Amino acid sequence: MSQEIQLDISGVRSAAIGTEHGITPSVYREIERDLSEAHEIIKQEKKSGDYGFYTIHNDRTMWNDVEITAKKLLKNDIENLVILGIGGSALGITTLLTALKPQYYNLQTKEERRGFPRVFVMDNVDPDSFSEMMELCDPKKTLFNVISKSGTTAETIAQLFVVLEMLQKSLGKSNIGNHLVITTGPVAKRKTLTPMQEISKKYDCKTFVVPENIGGRFSVFSPVGIFPAAMLGLNLRELAKGCRLMAKRCASSDLKKNPAYLNAGIHHHLMSKRGRSISVMMPYSNKLRDLADWYRQLWAESLGKKENRDGSETKLFAGQTPINALGVTDQHSQLQLYLEGPHDKIVTIMEESHFNTNLPITGIPRSFKSLKYMQKRTMGDLIHAERKATVHALKAAKRPVVKIKVPRVNESTLAQLFYMFEVQTAVAGVLLDINPFDQPAVEQIKIFTREYLGKK
């Protein structure tokens, strides 16, 4: 069985949903032409070295350092790994954990966890939640991985100082360094150290560097994502292998071979020319639910821009609003709107083809005639049937639907998905003529926050 993920866009073609809403062969050829132009720009981008996410999986020195560090730290008595980070510093690892660890992992015994620590991703500054985490995690048995590329993120810095206070009370100053791993940007020449770099120096703790050319939402394969992954026993080699598999496919300018280009072209056309302002990501798999959340940041923050690439045109207000949904759960919440509401969405249905178990539905009495359709079926059969029914209904309602098939959820397929969406986003930025790698409005908010906090 192939371990490659597959993209199927037959559900957006006019043959499936009609010419009013679907993509006709001539439009498809237009998309091909757009992409072959964009390909030249992407090739330049790759060559420039300005965007590290294309090749970070090949950085053996860094990956080895991460692996060796994790192995060493796991020899200590670590009961909890707590990640302090927000946005791109939290979403990648959350996605990996939801996909690759048991759903109720933290409730398992240490033995069931094969000795790996429990994990808490603290991605907010809600004081009540944060206090509750601190109640649960004995500082003596807890490792804190503090992640901020800029080294100045207010939320993460606030968390860090609250934690430092707790560590000092419990362990004394001299031991703090053993309970802290910092992941932050490189020390800049002729600039003062950032708060996180100062802390790193002060406590002499292990520190990973996020390369300058990797942005937060593209950082899952930097130490931001792979260090905690290694601490939880995920297979880094398979992650890197998945990246390489997809990188190879994404090097082609042929849409039939390159799923990132194809999906970017389809989405770009439907958002720019057909009023599809919303992109729904709906995996039929609890494991993949947070991938939809990670995609939400990537797609929203990268493409939501009011200026074009060189700043010459303002008030563009580009972007497509991503929505995370979950099959089958959200059939009973969102699907009514997707089927009968405004024609403003493109829906991606993601399939986990093989579950680890299937759970036979047994014991239905023969007298329950209305349940005949469920006899001798499994829960796995049911979720697959529901997925097919949804695709069928979406097509019947003339809603464009993209299918992504994930043969099994594992390190390799996860990496393929991450990498594909990252390239898709970069290319969509080219097609929209915006810069997908910055976030000027978020920077603005940081300034306002400081003002309001100063006022108290």
Place this chain on the structure above:
Amino acid sequence: MSQEIQLDISGVRSAAIGTEHGITPSVYREIERDLSEAHEIIKQEKKSGDYGFYTIHNDRTMWNDVEITAKKLLKNDIENLVILGIGGSALGITTLLTALKPQYYNLQTKEERRGFPRVFVMDNVDPDSFSEMMELCDPKKTLFNVISKSGTTAETIAQLFVVLEMLQKSLGKSNIGNHLVITTGPVAKRKTLTPMQEISKKYDCKTFVVPENIGGRFSVFSPVGIFPAAMLGLNLRELAKGCRLMAKRCASSDLKKNPAYLNAGIHHHLMSKRGRSISVMMPYSNKLRDLADWYRQLWAESLGKKENRDGSETKLFAGQTPINALGVTDQHSQLQLYLEGPHDKIVTIMEESHFNTNLPITGIPRSFKSLKYMQKRTMGDLIHAERKATVHALKAAKRPVVKIKVPRVNESTLAQLFYMFEVQTAVAGVLLDINPFDQPAVEQIKIFTREYLGKK
């Protein structure tokens, strides 16, 4: 301090965001007129008794039965409460639990939980997740609350038969009834029993009735929501009190007094006449995060309709797409798009005014000059400042923003919020001239699912 929630719409007015995007005084008067017409229809609706959610909190017999049953069952040695349900059968109770129980409740010891059981809401048919729940929950110490108003929901029935098999193996047939509580619709005259009613009869288990006039997404104050709430020790009297408080406010036709009407009018105007096709719900509170998810179902499934109320006009394709976000977390994920992307959103910012704790941020060395703004502040100060900064930025970018102030998160304020949004949805249905209480497309999917499952 008032325990009433407050709605503030100053951020949608032209005075705040300009006339191009804001609501001018003359438009506001138009909205008032629309609502005063809608009020007459709502009054009729209430009088008809067709929609039970308006008054279910006054059904003392039912609420007492729920309370007494829970008290009795809690005397047994119940370590786990497992809820089997999907859509409206799961979202209400999930919202209550996230808001009113500790964030890491299931990780607490039984003592810390004050003797109440752990809780698992199973709202999907992912076979791997379901297996993992079964591994964790010893059937001898587990109570299953199976919820489906129709009594035929495929997902819930499948879960139920898988669980029955497990219970039978572990406890023997005769004991199953003590581990099962069924919540389902009333037995219809001259109709055969539904599968869930059959099971209820077969195992002679406690069964709660969901009144015929209560739809799934409006059912949180029926036994669907309040029985599990009682099993987890939530205060039912305070829930009922909150409903009564808000019911009183919602009886007025005066927009200044009735937040449900006001919010419905604003949303309806902006979606129908100003291209605001998306409604973002963004609480600055981890406790309120799932309220945004509950709202997502309510708003999407109620208003996403292609026909008008009497079926005379088809292809309306009404509806506004709800999005759940979380402050401050999603400032680092979604806000860039909300501020610089298309002018297609109305954003609701929800405030938790008083947290249980504030967490002082201490120990910042004086030498860290860039962190001066954080000195002597708390994590609570930070989340409030971020919220204000976001509202400020949204207004500056001319994006309409509604504020909801929740003085404290407790049973009363939660009930007020639920009730307000329910009435708001009913009124929005009137304004849009669609039926907010049905879900025809979801019914269609059920038929397709049976076909696909039959084929296997």
